[in-house]
Amino acid sequence: MFRNIVIGISGGVDSAISALLLKQRGYNVLGVFMKNWDEFDELGACSGEQDYRDAEYTCQKLGIELRVVNYVKDYWNSVFSSFLDDYQNGLTPNPDILCNKYIKFDLFYKYAREQLKCDAIATGHYAKTSFGNFLEQYNANDGVHLLIPCDKFKDQTFFLSGIQRHALSRTMFPLGDSLKSDVKALAIKCGLARLARKKESTGICFVGNRDFKEFIKEYIHxxxxxxxxxxxxxxxxxxxxxxxxxxxxxxxxxxxxxxxxxxxxxxxxxxxxxxxxxEHPALLNDVICASAPNWLCDDPLNVVGEAANASVTRELRCRFRFQHTKPLVDCVVKKCANNKARVTITLDKPLRALTPGQYAVFYSETVCLGSARIISAWRGERDVAQLAELHVKTELLEHS
The missing domain is CATH 2.30.30.280 (Adenine nucleotide alpha hydrolases-like domains)
Known part of the structure; x- marks a missing residue:
C-alpha cells in the first residue's frame, strides 16, 4: 500500500540500517536530516556537523537523496526553553520525550506528509507498532498500538510515549525485530563499518560531554x-x-x-x-499525581455516561516506569477525585527518587499505553503534617 517513505537520517547506524531495510523491501526512500541545535562545544566544534557528514555518507552509500530541515528555532522554543523553565522551577525535565513530541513526530511528520507527500515516515527507533514494522498489515479503521521491540535492552518506547497516536499510525520502525548487535553486523557487511564503530550519543544531546552544572550556568544564574x-x-x-x-x-x-x-x-x-x-524513607514514594495522560490506545479511564453519573469511576491496572532503564512496577491508575484532568498512580511497591517533571510511562505486557507528566509524589502513610512542620522550622532558621 505504501511506497514513498521519508526517513529521518541522524548520522547514526540505526537510522542508516533502517533506510537500508526499507530499500531492500522495495520502498522509494528519501532521507531527511533534522538540524535541531547549533551550539558549539568548548573546543569550538559542533557535533551536529559531524552527524550531518555521516548522514551524507549514509545516503551516498545507499543511493538515496538527502535533504536538510532546520528546526533550531522550533527546538529552542518547544524543547530547550521548557527545559530551562522546568529547572528554574525545581523540576527535572526529559528533553528526549519533548523532542519526539514536538519535533520528530509533529514538525517533521507534517513536513514529510504535507510537503514531501510521503505515504509514511520512518525512524531508527527500537520500537514496533501493531501494524507491523513496515505497515504491511495497515488498516485505517484499526487503532494502532506502540509495542515493545525485540531488543528489550534498546527499547525506546519510553521516549515515544508522548507522541500523538495519529502520527504513530503512519510511522515505520524497521528495527522493531532487530537486535543492536545484528544492526552493527549488517552495517559492517554492507560497507557502513564507519557508522558501526561510531560512539553512541548518551545523555542530553545539547549538553554533550560537558559537565551539566557548568553547562546550566550559561543559562541560569x-x-x-x-x-x-x-x-x-x-x-x-x-x-x-x-x-x-x-x-x-x-x-x-x-x-x-x-x-x-x-x-x-x-x-x-x-x-x-x-x-x-x-534508602531513607523520604526518598521512597508510592503515590503519584500526574498530568492528563497522552494515551496511545483508547482512553482506558473514559467511562461512557460518566457526566450523568459522577459516582462512576474506572481504574487501570498496568505497569509503570519513570526511567527507561528501570524495571517495570505494577500500579493502578485512576482519575484524581478533585481534578478529573489529572490522574493518581498508586504503585504496588515504593520506588526511590520519583521526580516531578519526569514522565510516568504506562505499559501492559507488550504495549506502551501512553504517559503522563509527574507533578508530585508522596508515601501513602507519610505524616504530611510532620513535613509541613519541618518547612516552618527552616523558615525560622533562615530568619534567625
Whole structure:
C-alpha cells in the first residue's frame, strides 16, 4: 500500500540500517536530516556537523537523496526553553520525550506528509507498532498500538510515549525485530563499518560531554540556598541553586560524615531537603499525581455516561516506569477525585527518587499505553503534617 517513505537520517547506524531495510523491501526512500541545535562545544566544534557528514555518507552509500530541515528555532522554543523553565522551577525535565513530541513526530511528520507527500515516515527507533514494522498489515479503521521491540535492552518506547497516536499510525520502525548487535553486523557487511564503530550519543544531546552544572550556568544564574536535613530541620550546607540538583542525587557535603541525598526541593524558599542514607524513607514514594495522560490506545479511564453519573469511576491496572532503564512496577491508575484532568498512580511497591517533571510511562505486557507528566509524589502513610512542620522550622532558621 505504501511506497514513498521519508526517513529521518541522524548520522547514526540505526537510522542508516533502517533506510537500508526499507530499500531492500522495495520502498522509494528519501532521507531527511533534522538540524535541531547549533551550539558549539568548548573546543569550538559542533557535533551536529559531524552527524550531518555521516548522514551524507549514509545516503551516498545507499543511493538515496538527502535533504536538510532546520528546526533550531522550533527546538529552542518547544524543547530547550521548557527545559530551562522546568529547572528554574525545581523540576527535572526529559528533553528526549519533548523532542519526539514536538519535533520528530509533529514538525517533521507534517513536513514529510504535507510537503514531501510521503505515504509514511520512518525512524531508527527500537520500537514496533501493531501494524507491523513496515505497515504491511495497515488498516485505517484499526487503532494502532506502540509495542515493545525485540531488543528489550534498546527499547525506546519510553521516549515515544508522548507522541500523538495519529502520527504513530503512519510511522515505520524497521528495527522493531532487530537486535543492536545484528544492526552493527549488517552495517559492517554492507560497507557502513564507519557508522558501526561510531560512539553512541548518551545523555542530553545539547549538553554533550560537558559537565551539566557548568553547562546550566550559561543559562541560569546561581541562586544560593540551604541544604536542610529533612529529619532534624537543621541546615547542613549551602547550594548554588535548586536547578543544579535533582531528586535522589547525592550531595557531597564536606562538613558531614553521613552521605546525604536530595529528598525534596522547595522553590519558594529555595531550600533543598536532604535525607541521610541512600534508602531513607523520604526518598521512597508510592503515590503519584500526574498530568492528563497522552494515551496511545483508547482512553482506558473514559467511562461512557460518566457526566450523568459522577459516582462512576474506572481504574487501570498496568505497569509503570519513570526511567527507561528501570524495571517495570505494577500500579493502578485512576482519575484524581478533585481534578478529573489529572490522574493518581498508586504503585504496588515504593520506588526511590520519583521526580516531578519526569514522565510516568504506562505499559501492559507488550504495549506502551501512553504517559503522563509527574507533578508530585508522596508515601501513602507519610505524616504530611510532620513535613509541613519541618518547612516552618527552616523558615525560622533562615530568619534567625
Amino acid at each position: 546561581p541562586r544560593p540556598g540551604h541544604f536542610v536535613d529533612i529529619d532534624t530541620g537543621q541546615i547542613v550546607g549551602t547550594h548554588n541553586g535548586i536547578h543544579e540538583w535533582t531528586i535522589g542525587q547525592r550531595c557531597r557535603l564536606a562538613s558531614c560524615l553521613r552521605p546525604y541525598f536530595v529528598a525534596q526541593k522547595d522553590v519558594a524558599s529555595n531550600t533543598i531537603y536532604v535525607a541521610s542514607g541512600h
